[in-house]
Amino acid sequence: MSEIVLEHIVKKYGDGFPAVNDVSLTIADGEFVILVGPSGSGKSTLLRMIVGLEDISDGSLSIDGKRVNDVAPRERGLSMVFQNYALYPHLTVYENIAFPLRLAKGQFSDQEIDRRVNQAAQMLELGEHLQRKPANLSGGQRQRVAMGRAIVRDAKAFLFDEPLSNLDAKLRGQMRTEISRMQRTLGTTTVYVTHDQTEAMTLGDKVAVLKRGVLQQYASPKELYDEPVNLFVAGFIGSPPMNFLPVQNRDGALHSPFGSFSLPEGRARAFDGAPELLIAGIRPEHFRDWELVEPEDQARGAEFTAKVDVTEWLGHELYVYLPFEADAEVREALEELDRDLDGESLRTQIVAALEPGSLVREGDDMSLWFDPANVMVFDPKTGDNLTRDPANARRLAERSEQMRQRALERAQAEGASVVGGKE
Amino acid sequence: MKANPKKTILWVIVGLLIAVYALFPIVWIVSLSMKSASDIANRHFWPTNISWENYQLIFTGDAHDLFIPALINSIGICLISTLVAVVLATLTAYAVARLDFPGKSLILTMALGVSIFPVISLVTPLFNVWSKIGLYDTWLGLIIPYLSLTLPISIWTLAAFFRQIPWELEQAAQVDGATPFQAFRKVIVPLASPGVFTTAIIAFFIAWNDFLYGISLTSTSAARPVPAALSFFTGASQFEEPAGAIAAAAIVVTIPVIIIVLLFQRQIVSGLTSGAVKG
Numbered sequence: 147m148s149e150i151v152l153e154h155i156v157k158k159y160g161d162g163f164p165a166v167n168d169v170s171l172t173i174a175d176g177e178f179v180i181l182v183g184p185s186g187s188g189k190s191t192l193l194r195m196i197v198g199l200e201d202i203s204d205g206s207l208s209i210d211g212k213r214v215n216d217v218a219p220r221e222r223g224l225s226m227v228f229q230n231y232a233l234y235p236h237l238t239v240y241e242n243i244a245f246p247l248r249l250a251k252g253q254f255s256d257q258e259i260d261r262r263v264n265q266a267a268q269m270l271e272l273g274e275h276l277q278r279k280p281a282n283l284s285g286g287q288r289q290r291v292a293m294g295r296a297i298v299r300d301a302k303a304f305l306f307d308e309p310l311s312n313l314d315a316k317l318r319g320q321m322r323t324e325i326s327r328m329q330r331t332l333g334t335t336t337v338y339v340t341h342d343q344t345e346a347m348t349l350g351d352k353v354a355v356l357k358r359g360v361l362q363q364y365a366s367p368k369e370l371y372d373e374p375v376n377l378f379v380a381g382f383i384g385s386p387p388m389n390f391l392p393v394q395n396r397d398g399a400l401h402s403p404f405g406s407f408s409l410p411e412g413r414a415r416a417f418d419g420a421p422e423l424l425i426a427g428i429r430p431e432h433f434r435d436w437e438l439v440e441p442e443d444q445a446r447g448a449e450f451t452a453k454v455d456v457t458e459w460l461g462h463e464l465y466v467y468l469p470f471e472a473d474a475e476v477r478e479a480l481e482e483l484d485r486d487l488d489g490e491s492l493r494t495q496i497v498a499a500l501e502p503g504s505l506v507r508e509g510d511d512m513s514l515w516f517d518p519a520n521v522m523v524f525d526p527k528t529g530d531n532l533t534r535d536p537a538n539a540r541r542l543a544e545r546s547e548q549m550r551q552r553a554l555e556r557a558q559a560e561g562a563s564v565v566g567g568k569e
Numbered sequence: 570m571k572a573n574p575k576k577t578i579l580w581v582i583v584g585l586l587i588a589v590y591a592l593f594p595i596v597w598i599v600s601l602s603m604k605s606a607s608d609i610a611n612r613h614f615w616p617t618n619i620s621w622e623n624y625q626l627i628f629t630g631d632a633h634d635l636f637i638p639a640l641i642n643s644i645g646i647c648l649i650s651t652l653v654a655v656v657l658a659t660l661t662a663y664a665v666a667r668l669d670f671p672g673k674s675l676i677l678t679m680a681l682g683v684s685i686f687p688v689i690s691l692v693t694p695l696f697n698v699w700s701k702i703g704l705y706d707t708w709l710g711l712i713i714p715y716l717s718l719t720l721p722i723s724i725w726t727l728a729a730f731f732r733q734i735p736w737e738l739e740q741a742a743q744v745d746g747a748t749p750f751q752a753f754r755k756v757i758v759p760l761a762s763p764g765v766f767t768t769a770i771i772a773f774f775i776a777w778n779d780f781l782y783g784i785s786l787t788s789t790s791a792a793r794p795v796p797a798a799l800s801f802f803t804g805a806s807q808f809e810e811p812a813g814a815i816a817a818a819a820i821v822v823t824i825p826v827i828i829i830v831l832l833f834q835r836q837i838v839s840g841l842t843s844g845a846v847k848g
Contacts (some may be wrong), residue, residue: 199740220746232737236759246745295745334743 148210148335149175149198155285156204157191157359165191167359168205171398173303173352176554178329178336180350182490184342184382189339190307190402191230196337197226197305197514209302220249225301229308231292233280234394240276243267243294250299257453266294269328297328303335310345322348330557343383347371351550355379357486365539366546373539377425377529380522383481386430386465389496392476393426400426400523403470404496407448407518409533417532420525424532425476427522433498435506436513443515450514455495458507464504465511469495479526589826595823602816609813623817632802632814636821638790639798644825646708646794650715654772657716657766658723663753665724666731667739686825691717692785699786706787711794714782719772726771730764731757733816752773777826796824 151226157166166188173179181189188323194200196207202422214222225246234242241248243266245261254262256566262496267273270290280288289309296304306325310318324348329336340346346353355362355370355378363375367383374380380388395398395417399408417424436449450468456463472480472494479496498514523532597614604611605620627636665673691745695714696705734757742752758765783797790798799818802811 196743199743218748219740219743220748224744226741226744228737228741230735230737232735232741234738234742234756235795245742245755249746249751295741299746 149332150303150335150337151208151211152196152205153207154205155192155195155198155202155207157188157195157205163305164203165359166195166356169354169356169359169361170205171285171354171361171364173335173337174279176333176335177550178326178338178351180353181337181339181356182341182346182348182353182382183356184341184486186358187356189341189356191359192340192356193226193305193307193337193548196398197224198222223302224305225296225299225303226305226307227289227292227296227309229311231280231288231312233288233291233295235280235283237274238277238279239267239283239291239294242291243272245296246299247293255500262298263294266298269297270294270324279386285313286321289313289321293325293328294360296547297332300425301334303337304329306336306338308339308341310340311342325349325377327557330553331560333554338539343385347383351546353383355382366543368546369539372542373534373536375531375534377427377479377483377524377531378486379425380531381487384429386497386499387487388427388478388522389498390524391426391428391470392472392526395420395422397423402426402450403472404450404452404468404514405448407521409521409523413519413521413523413533417523417525419525420532421527423473423478423526425479425524425526428496428516428520428559430497430499430515432520433466433500434515435500435504436515438504439515440500441482443523446517447515448518450516451511452514454508454510454512457506457556459502462502464500464502464506466498466500466504466506466514467495467497468514469493476526479529483529580773584762587675589718598816601656602820604813606813607615609810610687623813624821626814627818627821632818635790635798635801636818639793639795640710640822642790642792643777643794643796645824646715647773648713649708650712650776651769651773653712654716654723655718655769658720658727658768658772659761659765661724662727662731663757665728667736677724679722680721683717688781692781695782696785697749706789706792708792710786711782711792714786715776715779718775720773720778722741723768723772726768727764730761734760770829770833773829774826 150171151170152171152173155166155169158164169188169192169517171179181192183189190209191200195202198214198217202215206213209222209224234245237245240263243263244259247254247262263276264273267276272287272290272294275283275287275291280291283291289312292309298491309325310321313321322345325338329349338345338349347370350367351360352364353367353370354364359377363370363379370379370383374383377390381390391404393402399406433450434447436444439447452468452470454466455469456467458467467480500506521533524530525532600615601609602623603619603621604616605618605622607619608617611617626632661676664670681788684706698706699710704713738756738760739752742756743749747755778796779794780796780800783794784800787793787797795818799815802814802818
């Protein structure tokens with residue numbers, strides 16, 4: 147139960163390269179915060195600095211108002227789940243979970259240790275495996291033992307370092323909900339590192355998006371999705387990722403390779419001083435098949451026409467791929483973005499996620515419908531989101547905070563009867 | 570895996586061949602040690618009659634004064650030098666594997682350098698120095714040179730072993746509330762114990778088998794180890810080879826080694842670290 151505050155945290159390695167640069171975050175008591183970013187973004191380094199396994203080059207880290215920069219890991223009172231679990235192979239599951247309790251000499255009697263271990267094991271459904279050695283467990287079971295070791299003592303906060311990356315897709319989904327449920331029940335401050343934007347979106351109360359050691363945006367998942375601050379966050383959050391199109395801003399309208407459209411009054415004002423060439427961002431799910439849109443809606447939307455390159459039918463959705471030619475300037479910005487996102491820009495294309503009932507197939511000429519109010523516009527040089535609405539962002543932040551408080555109170559009211567007497 | 574009968578038979582035959590090849594000299598020594606003096610030259614592999622006279626000779630007979638003190642010396646000196654080597658090597662190897670400090674590669678290179686240095690070139694200067702400072706013909710006078718043989722290999726094997734233990738285990742222990750020393754004692758040492766035992770056995774063998782230092786740096790039964798003592802065995806007459814007695818002594822000195830290996834066989838289980846981290 148505690149608040150973790152990071153102020154202007156910097157991590158410089160021997161060669162002077164800042165792996166983490168000037169990151170400031172406030173993690174409120176009981177909050178579930180995700181650190182997310184592509185590989186090399188410094189998210190794991192940041193987590194290891196919080197727990198004390200990496201030295202902090204500059205800045206200040208405080209837990210519950212106390213500066214802990216130079217406090218040894220064992221005295222910070224945090225518990226951590228490692229990416230590869232780091233279970234003690236010579237100890238049984240029981241002893242693995244009891245390990246932190248046994249180290250706190252004299253604090254826990256044998257009965258107390260037994261009670262706590264059994265309680266953690268019950269919560270993680272490890273009861274029947276307590277006397278086995280980690281080598282004989284499956285990946286998911288090892289994962290749960292690692293979590294048991296983290297929750298067994300009253301840690302001030304839980305830190306997770308990509309805990310699910312070694313599990314297969316199905317188990318990952320199960321463990322994801324398990325972690326979420328556990329965090330709500332215990333109400334413990336949690337910092338969770340992942341490179342998977344799905345985990346970030348589903349688990350986090352708040353998500354900190356990092357790129358090459360620099361914090362891009364720290365906000366609720368909904369705000370990241372609806373009001374990203376820049377091209378990088380917009381491209382990172384969402385699956386399939388947002389489509390980026392080069393557009394010419396001329397005569398009050400935006401001209402794209404697929405057709406022209408104009409933004410609603412309020413939004414268009416934002417790019418008064420902006421260059422003529424811009425990048426428009428449209429999420430795949432904001433496209434619809436023109437044929438399937440009701441006539442009264444058709445009028446308020448805009449239309450793109452293009453030849454379909456590839457279609458992918460997934461049952462609940464139909465992905466349609468439409469290639470286009472980009473100007474050199476925009477192409478460069480998009481390629482750099484792709485590199486930042488660990489991707490490889492093979493070709494410039496847009497993806498539309500359409501209703502599965504759509505009859506579009508490869509090679510067809512089709513019309514896509516979208517609402518210009520959903521379009522974001524970015525400056526290709528700076529990457530800034532020119533259409534961001536700070537008022538809406540604030541509203542979203544307040545609402546997500548209220549939702550978090552409500553969910554926490556509810557879960558703890560229910561959890562108290564299930565777990566029983568967690569001091 | 571399905572057992573293929575043809576394959577199994579093949580493996581058994583190959584295994585038997587290797588066993589015969591490896592055990593033949595041992596069986597020959599055993600057989601030799603059971604031949605009586607007159608039977609030594611019987612031109613047969615097996616003794617005509619099994620005789621224990623060679624064993625009597627070294628334990629209670631003429632060779633008794635030569636052999637028994639040497640056996641005690643050997644056991645004592647080798648155990649002490651093994652223990653010292655393993656303790657020092659454990660600490661050194663841990664530092665080499667885990668810490669980054671200036672001169673790290675120098676330590677490893679020097680250890681290697683010492684171990685490839687020919688023993689014979691050291692013996693004469695050591696003899697002179699030891700005589701001057703009074704270490705000649707003492708236990709300590711052998712333990713120190715033995716360390717120069719056992720330490721390098723111990724450091725190298727243990728460093729390799731420590732490197733296999735995942736770093737995260739120690740970090741996890743520290744986060745769980747352990748001091749660096751507790752993490753070392755409760756997590757690293759139990760995991761490293763197979764490596765430590767293996768190293769100890771190797772170090773013991775090296776010290777146990779040494780002949781050159783043993784014969785050069787001792788003069789009496791105060792410190793003379795078994796391999797050196799064997800060379801002082803004499804036959805009943807000048808013309809008689811003491812082959813039977815030497816063979817019996819060789820068998821006797823092999824027994825502790827076999828016992829040690831059998832005792833620690835269970836400790837030398839590889840793959841104990843499996844399950845620590847996702848493989």
